[in-house]
Amino acid sequence: MTLDEQRSPWRFYPYAVAVALFLVVLVNLGMVWSARGTCPGEGAHNGYDESNAYPTLLRRAEAQRALGWQVSLSPEGRGLRLVLAGREGTPLEGLVIEARAAPRRGARWGGR
Numbered sequence: 001m002t003l004d005e006q007r008s009p010w011r012f013y014p015y016a017v018a019v020a021l022f023l024v025v026l027v028n029l030g031m032v033w034s035a036r037g038t039c040p041g042e043g044a045h046n047g048y049d050e051s052n053a054y055p056t057l058l059r060r061a062e063a064q065r066a067l068g069w070q071v072s073l074s075p076e077g078r079g080l081r082l083v084l085a086g087r088e089g090t091p092l093e094g095l096v097i098e099a100r101a102a103p104r105r106g107a108r109w110g111g112r
Contacts, residue, residue: 068087069085069087071085072084
């Protein structure tokens with residue numbers, strides 16, 4: 001090997017490739033770590049159909065906003081108190097609310 005070949009900038013090429021690949025792996029691991037902590041649950045199995053129904057969802061949300069209802073949720077004892085009020089602030093009467101609570105997957109009740 002001649003002195004010119006030893007001083008060639010190409011001699012660093014394999015190291016640069018190795019460093020670049022290491023950075024890609026490092027960024028991917030960071031993305032996986034971030035996704036594990038922020039994933040809300042399963043994705044939709046019928047995403048195309050749901051995306052087609054999105055304008056309907058927006059119309060329903062606008063109709064609800066036009067009603068002017070006010071929602072208040074506050075802790076009360078070991079439970080929650082939900083108050084729905086009309087546009088004038090008076091509580092709505094005659095409503096039936098159905099709710100279900102469950103711990104997140106992998107979590108336990110009682111915060112332990």
